[in-house]
Amino acid sequence: MARSNKPLVWSLFAAGGTVAAFVLPALVLITLMAGYGQVPASLSYEDMRTFAGGWLGKLVVFGVITLCLWHAAHRLRTALHGLGLRADGAVAVVGYGIAAAGTFLSVYYLLRI
């Protein structure tokens, strides 16, 4: 497992990996069904607005999206180092930058629901 000197980023990596392990297969299955036209009932616009309209729903959506983004950004950084790319500074700026932008945008969109 990747080790980092930066406890905050490593905590986000570990939390994101755990959240991804527990919920992503089920979520992927749901959007896969929707892709085949079998849209589950609660994915309707009204139901999703109700879900994401409440604070618990916002917190769940925010947590899943942002933790997965930070998990990916950190792990991709160690992966690219492992693949032989020696540009850690640039990789960190781009990866964490995308994760930070995603975090900001998820707050922005969720507050508009």
Add this chain to the structure above:
Amino acid sequence: MIEKSLPKPFVREVARTTWYLTRRRDRMHMAQELSSIFIGGYALLLLWGVKALAAGPEAYQAFLTSLGSPLSLGLHWLVLAVTLFHTVSWFGVTPKAMPVQIGEAFLPGGIIVGGHYVVWIALSLFILFVAGVFNGG
């Protein structure tokens, strides 16, 4: 100087870009690392869905429709496989990542891993139930 009296150190050559291909555990490690591309990509898809949900019914319907494109369906099958791989490999290291000590003894790793699978299956069924997957289409 002491260094001068020592024999020449053995330096093992490691191929910087292909070292992980040789051993199985290194290949698995790199596969786990690269699974993060798909996890990050799927998180961006969810973010796009939230954006559409905030924009209104038409945008949200367009998002749902776009899930049915051949590219989306193909990537979804790939992401489903990768996330399952991530779940299995992530749970597999939990006894080392968070060992549970009871008195002098440690809880057997199999129980920790098994506990994760039980919670995972229950939570997945709960998510699918809440989403309305079992409401008979």
